[in-house]
Amino acid sequence: MMSERSSPAESDGRDMPRHSGVVLVHGLGRTFRSMQRLERRLNREGFATHNFDYSARSRAFTDLVADFQSYLESLPIGGTRIDFVGHSLGGLLIRGVLAQPQEFEVGRIVMMATPNQGVGIIDRLARTGVPELLFGPSVKDLGTTASTFRSLAVPQAEIGIIAGTQPFHLLNPASWLNSVLQAEILHDGTVEVASTRLPVMADYLELPISHTFMPMDLRVIDQVVAFLRTGQFDHDADSRSQSERFLAAWGELLDTLKDGLSDSAAARKSRSPGGET
Template structure:
């Protein structure tokens, strides 16, 4: 058990088109470390990002009924929701944040889809938020940083057979280091406290034991080294 973890809470947010099961291994490991864990299963496909942030703020209001120190960990879209939702103050002690493979500058492959007529409508299959996640979309420039220590974990394995976007990145070509979906430089975040890149792919990054260990180190110490 991590010292002091029994008095702390961790909220997990899965990524786009996934469910809480996609971060179940991370959840179990955090529980074993003594944290009170909430694995939030939000409807990622049906709403715009702004609407998902409203739902997240409602969750934060519920958390304030038991105002214990609370950390947040988000995979991909989940990390963006955390960023946007925690700009406004919360009524509980805000702990550390970990963003795992979050596209902080958007996703380049979406722009490539627009260049290929037969693929132009394909992103819609992934859910409403994907339409807002194009590389360097204007709203990314307006998205600030919560007042908290932020750790960023990114992957560099460009292909995984169960990740559709990694097929397209391979077939259409992407010269930048990426995890199959998100480019390495997009995951990086100005003002972040610490950064870690690993040879893992986007879809199942939260199952990787090195990632799980790194999340626990950052929540406990504010850094990935150790």
């Protein structure tokens, strides 16, 4: 585990006000269900949560930011202090909405495996059209030379960044490609570790976790709670035992299978004559 601390002056150690909420934003190709384990933990800790759901398959990045803005405006959060937690593309959507004035006070932000400097594998595959075919038009804005998100300012808030360093996961197709095309680069299977950094961070942490299932990992969830409460990650947290990791891995797999079945059922319902559109 690698960590990087800011100076103590960048965090005041204050507790999270109970009346404020945490907005959760999932990553590309996932759904709000991928954030539900984290959401349940936050609820048990006394945090109110708002779990934003979106589909990037037919939407450009700017469209997704507009959708997210509309979602925030629909919430009764005006005049309150709101924290954010985003996974991968979710972190960029957070940066996108916070680039414009809001009616709420921005609290703390946790970014999990967010490609703040772009995704190298997208550059390598851009000419093939495969990334856009698999993930939709928003993926075009995630290359390292894309200007859409690289022009976004860093939010004026306490930002904690978690990067993964496990380069391969059986259920992450991108990690198969990265293991061949970017074997010499430290990455989480999808996003290069160096790409997660921002020029201003309250705290930074690297964990041996793969990209896709980061929001479900118990170590990550513990660190998200720690940062939201104190503005710092728990750099002294003990590593879990092998048995705990084994059980957590099975939990992640079962959650993924359940998400897939639920998404398939929802898709079948939407295609049925009397289903939703």
